[in-house]
Amino acid sequence: MDVRVGVLGAKGRMGSTVSEAVRGAADLELVAEIDVGDPMDALTVAGAQVAVDFPHPDAVMDNLRWCIEHGVNVVVGTTGFDALRMAEVEAWLAAAPEVGAAIVPNFGVGAALMMAFAEKAARYYESVEIIELHHPRKADAPSGTARHTAT
8 A cells, every 4th residue: 555645845945856756656645745825734635644844944843733733644854953842843742642753854875974973973073163065045054964963
């Protein structure tokens, strides 16, 4: 049985890439593409089992809360989650134990390897400098990946 997927932020750079990837996957079915101004209930109307969300950091909490409250599992690919935001999401999930949420600030294999190496190397260095390069419209700078790596 195919997993029924809805994409939030579907017209954005990452959202459109995710939509295309879901279309190309043999075991996934793209049932909803939602962007700014579109009704969120299109997810439940379409029977989405999971939403993949690549929103602007300012919109992510509303999207997460909506998905959790409406029983839609969610994978978030947005940075900017501090301890306060994570506690809020954990409280929502505690009230809806049947719903799952994965918050993944960076899906890149290179980024994951870089963060793992930085963690191992940190004890050998007194200080470091993190340099990153992004497109000019990047919503958060420094990025959540850079912030996570620094901690």
